[in-house]
Amino acid sequence: MVGEFARSWEPLLSLQNALEKAMNQDFFGFATTDRGVFPPISVFKDQDHLLLTAELPGVDKNQINIEIKNDLFRLYGERQPEVDFKEVSVHRRERTLGRFDRTLKLPFSIDTDQVVARYENGVLKVTLPLAESAKTKKVKIS
Amino acid sequence: MSYEQDRSNLRDSSSVSTNTAKKEALAADTTYAGKTFSPLADIFETKNALVITLDMPGVQKENVSVKLENDLLEIEGRVNLSGFESKKPIYSEYNVGHYHRRFSLSNKINRELIEAKMLDGVLTLTLPKAAEFGPKKIPIS
Numbered sequence: 001m002v003g004e005f006a007r008s009w010e011p012l013l014s015l016q017n018a019l020e021k022a023m024n025q026d027f028f029g030f031a032t033t034d035r036g037v038f039p040p041i042s043v044f045k046d047q048d049h050l051l052l053t054a055e056l057p058g059v060d061k062n063q064i065n066i067e068i069k070n071d072l073f074r075l076y077g078e079r080q081p082e083v084d085f086k087e088v089s090v091h092r093r094e095r096t097l098g099r100f101d102r103t104l105k106l107p108f109s110i111d112t113d114q115v116v117a118r119y120e121n122g123v124l125k126v127t128l129p130l131a132e133s134a135k136t137k138k139v140k141i142s
Numbered sequence: 143m144s145y146e147q148d149r150s151n152l153r154d155s156s157s158v159s160t161n162t163a164k165k166e167a168l169a170a171d172t173t174y175a176g177k178t179f180s181p182l183a184d185i186f187e188t189k190n191a192l193v194i195t196l197d198m199p200g201v202q203k204e205n206v207s208v209k210l211e212n213d214l215l216e217i218e219g220r221v222n223l224s225g226f227e228s229k230k231p232i233y234s235e236y237n238v239g240h241y242h243r244r245f246s247l248s249n250k251i252n253r254e255l256i257e258a259k260m261l262d263g264v265l266t267l268t269l270p271k272a273a274e275f276g277p278k279k280i281p282i283s
Binding site for chain 1: 187200201232234
């Protein structure tokens with residue numbers, strides 16, 4: 001799967017195909033996600049890290065909380081609307097607002113002291129280094 | 143429903159005869175492989191304006207384009223894919239792609255005063271209502 005989406009001449013399409021294969025189905029349609037969970041989370045892996053990304057546009061950094069315990073990852077907070085609903089007349093509402101609280105079980109053990117989280121352009125990116133015990137080790141045959 | 147945006151209109155092979163013409167054709171070609179998504183929008187009306195907020199996570203301010211042509215407001219946002227090299231998806235709930243959406247504006251909007259703000263992946267468009275279309279009191283002579 002890594003080889004597939006490393007083809008540099010079609011990076012966007014290859015990434016999209018790799019993400020859809022990870023879900024084993026093409027259900028995305030015209031929206032980036034129509035699953036209804038909020039915020040939607042994707043987990044990537046490279047040699048020594050897990051990268052967890054969540055789409056959380058328009059949230060104040062201080063309203064996002066991350067908690068990690070063993071291999072459980074909890075993301076919770078609140079997304080405020082930009083306008084006061086009492087002052088406006090609503091024509092259309094498609095976005096999800098309000099409180100969110102999601103817990104994921106990570107597939108690998110994590111070194112919790114080295115976790116780094118960044119929030120850029122509405123995407124939360126959390127880099128979780130694998131614990132030593134979870135890294136792949138080569139065994140030499142004596 | 144997925145579709146590819148092909149806005150290049152210079153693909154007529156009979157006109158691509160010289161090197162410069164070919165270079166111009168390639169520069170204007172905005173075809174790329176991949177799905178384009180429609181960003182979710184909320185539309186509100188306040189006393190003086192219409193406000194549209196669109197979710198475009200992963201798009202930087204520099205990669206947003208808002209164009210108004212005739213009565214069509216066209217919004218485009220491009221994501222960049224850096225940060226995903228050498229990584230393999232093991233669980234995914236959302237897909238990543240560019241954003242595109244169009245709205246038709248009525249003539250009740252004052253086009254000169256349209257404002258756009260982009261922060262943390264949310265584009266907020268403020269479309270002020272044209273004063274002459276507000277409610278009027280008609281004096282009796």
